[in-house]
Amino acid sequence: MKVAAEKVNFDVESIRKDFPILSRTVNGKPLVYFDNAATSQTPQQVIDAITDYYTRYNANIHRGVHTLSQEATDAYEQARIKIQKHFNAAKAHEIIFTAGTTHAINLVANGFASLLKKGDEIIVSALEHHSNIVPWQMLCERTGAVLKVIPMNEDGSLKMADYEAFLSKKTKLVFVNHVSNALGTVNPIKEIIEKAHSVDAAVLIDGAQAAPHIKADVQELDADFYVVSAHKMCGPTGVGMLYGKEKWLKELPPYQGGGEMIATVTFEKTTYADLPHKFEAGTPNICGGIAFGAALDYMNSIGFDNIAAYEQELLEYATEKLLEIEDLKIYGLSKEKTAVISFNIGEIHPYDIGTIIDKLGIAVRTGHHCAQPVMDFYKIPGTVRASFAFYNTKEEIDIFVEAVKRAKNMLS
Structure with a gap:
């Protein structure tokens, strides 16, 4: 304490x-x-933003030339910029809207399935929520990669010496929560990220439990990925965000196919849209994204x-x-x-x-x-x-x- x-x-x-x-x-x-x-x-301020969307400018975004569509698009993309500024991402297109933290983690895990090979190693911590365990177990089953677990101490902290001992040139990915949902432990993620980068491993930080309490600066942390759910921080359920460094988001393949995430489609070949739309297939939770931005406004006002x-x-x-x-x-x-x-x-x-x-x-x-x-x-x-x-x-x-x-x- x-x-x-x-x-x-x-x-x-x-x-x-x-x-x-x-x-x-x-x-x-x-x-x-x-x-x-x-x-x-x-x-009430976030509830009002939800009500305002559905009563004044409910429309699909990005594809419409009519006024309501343009208004909805502007509000949605402004919310993306609010999220970018809140987490201090370098660029707005490094913010991907998702259905929440679990969706964001699975998006990254799916992408790395094409980048890992048998014998590669990935590291998680003993403090993780199931959503930051199961996708990586599934990834190991698909690729033959090996999962290693940073053990914990009786007080709920991580055994950092064991973590350092795990790191090697075989380590490709490290996944750790910023804050434990079960215990409230704040993990030393800056140190975890620095040590992972010393062996050229990428790092995903599950920020779902940290975001309501800590204003994370993803550039200062040098996180490769940072994931959050809006409903943990005064926003609605069913929406969240994935921050990813541009270089990684360009390298990972799309998670889902469909409308919005394409540049061109023929029966012979499809080319993909630029970031962030490459990872945002289909009609998004437009109202949820806008309300997420309103929730950040509210919390930052306090x-x-x-x-x-x-x-x-x-x-x-x-x-x-x-x-x-x-x-x-x-x-x-x-x-x-x-x-x-x-x-x-x-x-x-x-x-x-x-x-x-x-x-x-x-x-x-x-x-x-x-x-x-x-x-x-x-x-x-x-x-x-x-x-x-x-x-x-x-x-x-x-x-x-x-x-x-x-x-x-x-x-x-």
Whole structure:
């Protein structure tokens, strides 16, 4: 854990008014939403952008000369530029709209199937979400490449010495999450990228869990690929982005064929469109892309430094309060982590705790969090995961802690 930060001057009550869902009740109790690592809530400003698209200029993009199509195209491409600037990509065409992080990872994995050969090595970490494990296992099955796994320490950090030992001229790809969805661990990705590049390996960073908390600079990190889902950062579901260095995006083959991704089509031969359209076959989630841009506008209006400082305060407060509960164990206590707490109490199954506190209006995630290897490492079936966002409060944490105590008493 970090040293306690100074109290942040943060007008959370004003921010909460932007989120309509936070005013509802669940089972007769005010909603306490602590499942932000699964999906964040959506502010009215983003909802308004969605409504505005469908009520004023709903049309297909890029192919129309009529006014609505041009307006939709302009708004969609402006959203791409917002994403480019937010992540500091060198060029707008290095931003590929996807259906989310999983889609983006599979796009890259599919592309590398034509570049790898038997005996090549790829590296993932023990902290990965299934979406950053399974596509690479499938890639190995297709190519004969060998998958190596960076092991983890008890505190949820990675064994970096083992990672260095894995690296060789056989290493072609490294895939690591920026932040663990199960534990909140912030990985040393700049160091991971530098060491991978020393053996000429490409690196994909899964930024899904980092993006709501950390404003990543892909050029400063020197990442080859960085992937994100909008629904983790106040945007809609079903849309995300793949950042890729231009040189890699030009080298990888298209992931899907169809409209939009072509330059010319005959029955004898098809040529492909330039970036970014080469990877954006078919009609995209136009509204989703526009709303993604609106979500970035909203979060940047608050400021990511402000968000990070306030969430750190929530994390420290909740950690202190929860550890007062007898037999409660927190998994993932690395020095660098985001506002996620995974825990169990004695032999009580996490699902039972989650079910009881739901009756009290509290939303948390229970289970393996699509990170079964992490749970296997700790020899547990899963955890209760409470994940906080900048619109949560210490008062909500107090309600949550009392509910957990109540559940413990009922289940002991």
